[in-house]
Amino acid sequence: MAAKRRAQMVEETRAKLIQAARQAFAAKGYAASSMDDLTAEAGLTRGALYHNFGDKKGLLQAVVDQMDAEMLVRMRAARDKAGNTWQGFMDESIAYMEMALEPEIQRIMLLDGPAVLGDPSQWPNQNACLRTTMETIQGLIDEGTVRPVDAEAAARLLNGAALNAALWIAAADEPRAVFERVVDVFRSLAEGLLRSGSH
Template structure:
């Protein structure tokens, strides 16, 4: 009985998140209405309020879902790399390039900060920083990069990647901005390498 109820809750949440994600991607947060979501999902406003509180809560849930998908994609990129350093660089550049994707750009890097505030304070960023810390520690253990404080360095790296993605999302020419950001990030990150090690 409890499992059936849990499945129903998950199904209801899933329908609302899917409907909201489609609306936010197509029309943006401001132009999307709660009636759009509920009609699309075949549910009532009461269900939306019960599960997410309001439209803002639904946006948070949509961004959490997209963040999770982004992390999965980045994990695949890290696994495919031939070295830890290559994985670190490839993952970082991929993150920057994701800000070019229309859905991610609009929901995560345009509407998200406008509605939910500073992205560096979002819960998902804590996971990103911990993951980056682990990569930095591994690179130090392998002797690829110089000794640094892992948390401070992770926060600086994530700040650079997030700042670049927000810049790209707002740029008049996002593609050119993305290319510049990628090249500049590699130049900055290469400063961590011990002498004799090669950058990408």
């Protein structure tokens, strides 16, 4: 019983630190967020932070992971509302780019995340995303919607286009205007994969 309670306390501590960090990183940015303020906000010590996440960068990674999981749920919801697999794939990709308009996602996932954690296309979650996209494209090839192309190459190119669009939107002076521009072009690029008469 004691071990179960201890595990629950560890989970609560992690959750408090992630929540405090997420609020601080969204409001002030990663660089300006003080670890002392953050731990005080969570009612915890700096030791708890280092014990659970190693350092500030480890804490940012945990925040990014949490936000990424939430974004994935939203993207899947957009996909699942569509009438067919192709439309679902388009809606999911556009939902991802549209999230780049949200200040918290802009700052943490698309500005500070890449600056601190490196190239987002190399983040662990991107492998899962790439695999899913590849499976979707292969399914679309198998059903005859998409021309018989290399599914991995198509997945890497489309995921790269969506990621670069999101990074551009997040860094733009007029994010909404950039979003409007990229959506049409992304659709045109993706539709180049369709068999003639498929859409």
